[in-house]
Amino acid sequence: MLYFFLSNRSFMWTLFLINVVGTIYGYIWYMPQLKQTPAIFLPFVPDSPTASLFFTIALFGLLIGRRWSLVQALAVMTLFKYGIWAVVMNLLTLIVTGHLSWLGWMLVASHLGMAIQGLLYAPFFKVKVIHLVIASVWTLHNEMIDYVYMQYPVYSQLHLYIHEIGYFTFWLSVVSIFVTWYVCVRSSRTIW
Numbered sequence: 001m002l003y004f005f006l007s008n009r010s011f012m013w014t015l016f017l018i019n020v021v022g023t024i025y026g027y028i029w030y031m032p033q034l035k036q037t038p039a040i041f042l043p044f045v046p047d048s049p050t051a052s053l054f055f056t057i058a059l060f061g062l063l064i065g066r067r068w069s070l071v072q073a074l075a076v077m078t079l080f081k082y083g084i085w086a087v088v089m090n091l092l093t094l095i096v097t098g099h100l101s102w103l104g105w106m107l108v109a110s111h112l113g114m115a116i117q118g119l120l121y122a123p124f125f126k127v128k129v130i131h132l133v134i135a136s137v138w139t140l141h142n143e144m145i146d147y148v149y150m151q152y153p154v155y156s157q158l159h160l161y162i163h164e165i166g167y168f169t170f171w172l173s174v175v176s177i178f179v180t181w182y183v184c185v186r187s188s189r190t191i192w
Contacts, residue, residue: 002120003123003192006120006121006124006192007124007192009063012059012062012063013063015059015117016056016059016060016063019052019055019056019059020056022049022052022110023049023052023053023056024049025049026046026048026049026052027046027049029049030045030046030049030153033045033153033154034046037151041145041149041151044141044142044145044146044151045145045151045153047078047082047085047142047146047153048082048083048086048111048114048153050078051074051075051078051079051081051082051083051114052079052114054071054074054075054078054079055075055079055114055117055118055121057071057075058071058072058075058121058125059121062121062124067125067126069125069126069127069128069131070131070134070135072125072126072127072131072184073125073127073131073132073134073135073180073184074135074138075118075121075125076118076119076121076122076125076127076179076180076183076184077135077136077139077176077177077179077180078135078138078139078176079114079115079117079118080115080118080119080176080179080180081139081172081173081176082111082114083111083112083113083114083115083116083118084111084115084172084176085111085169085172086107086108086111086114087108087111087112087115088168089153089155089158089165090104090105090107090108090111090155091108092158092161092165093155093156093157093158096156096157096158096160096161097156097157119179119183122180122183122184122189122190123183123189123190123191123192124192125184127180127184127185128185129185132177132180132181132184132185135177135180136177139173139176139177140173142173143166143169143170143173146166146169147162147165147166147169147170150162152165152166152169
């Protein structure tokens, strides 16, 4: 039943368009930070919209009958990681400040949706170990950019907890790599 719903071309095109709009909005949301970011770090700063971009490309590939396995691996891994990360950071903002704006709640819902859609479409993807390794290097390298070169996404007063957030994010990356292996690479995974 789920397969027929997710593989419905009208639904896939709708999801594709939603992700295009969400990706554009995400890059706009990052624009103030990107204006202050050294050019060498630009590909690594807008985490969530880049994850959404990977998924948009992977979904487009499915729609036209192409399987871009590296993009699929990057999509699942980064959607899960940054989807969960943004949910946790927004809830942490609520705990620290005692308030979360409607925009914060919208980010919680949309990022949770990002994590879920990556997992739901993983059975459609064909990812090999080499793609998993390359996506893992990208993801862990992004940690270095964020927490060694301090190019992490800016969230209200959360900079006060940057060491703890960096530690959490590293382990979230490790979990994301494992999740991607589990849903995309292991031999007994679900395949559609």
